[in-house]
C-alpha cells in the first residue's frame with residue numbers, strides 16, 4: 210500500500226493499491242457499503258459525478274484506474290489513450306476517494322491468463338459490431354474488478370449506455386452480488402458529452418461535435434411530442450448529423466433498452482444511440498427514452 214504524495218500542493222496523498230495483496234488488505238479496512246467507480250483514468254467531470262454519487266450513497270469509495278488492453282481492438286487507440294495518473298490521484302483525493310486501485314496489466318491478467326467473459330448478443334450489436342471483442346474485454350475486466358474489490362454498488366456513466374446494459378446483463382446472468390448505478394451524462398454547455406477521447410478533437414472537430422447531442426435531442430423531443438415510429442426517429446437523427454460535414458455517422462439506433470434489439474415502434478423503455486466518426490476520433494452518445 211502506498212500513499213502517493215503530490216508535489217504540487219498541500220494534499221497528503223490518497224491511498225493507492227497497485228497489487229492484489231495490498232488491495233485485499235486495504236479493502237478489509239473499508240467501511241460498508243463500498244462503492245466502486247471503475248475507470249480508465251484521464252478523469253474528467255463525468256467521472257467526478259460518478260464519484261460524488263458514490264460518496265453520497267456509500268460509506269467508502271474505491272476508484273479503479275486501469276487502461277484495459279482487452280477492450281481495445283487492433284489499430285484502436287490503446288497506445289495513445291490519455292494516461293494522467295498523477296492528476297487522477299489528485300482528483301481522487303480532493304473528491305474524498307478512500308482507495309485507488311491502479312494495477313498494471315500483469316496484475317489484472319497474470320501470465321498464462323486465458324479466461325474471458327462473453328456477454329453474448331447485447332455485446333455484438335452497435336458498439337460491439339463496430340468494435341468486435343470490445344464488450345468481451347469490458348465484461349472480463351469488470352468481472353475481475355468486482356471479484357477483487359467486492360463492491361456493494363458499482364457506478365457507470367449513462368454516456369456509455371450499451372456498456373451499462375451489457376454489464377447489467379453479466380451481473381444478472383452470473384448472479385454477482387453487486388448493485389449497478391447508472392449516473393446521468395455530464396455535458397459541456399454546448400451539449401457535448403464529456404469523454405476522455407474529446408482530447409483528440411481538433412478545434413474544428415470540437416466545434417462540430419455537439420451535433421451528436423443535437424441529433425439525440427431532436428429525436429428525444431420528437432418522441433416527447435408523440436412520435437413512436439423508430440424509423441422516423443432514426444431519420445431525424447441522420448438528418449441533423451448530415452448538417453455537419455466533418456461528422457460521418459457510423460450508426461444511429463433506436464433499440465430496446467434491455468435487449469438492444471432495434472425497434473420498429475417505441476412502446477417501452479428504449480435507447481437512442483449513435484456513433485460518429487470525425488477525422489481524428491470516433492465519438493458515441495446516447496439518450497434513454499420511454
Ligand code: PAF
Pocket residue numbers: 247248249275277280347350351369372
Ligand atoms: O468505461 C470505462 O472507462 C471502461 O470501459 C471500464 C468500465 C472502466 C472498463 O475498463
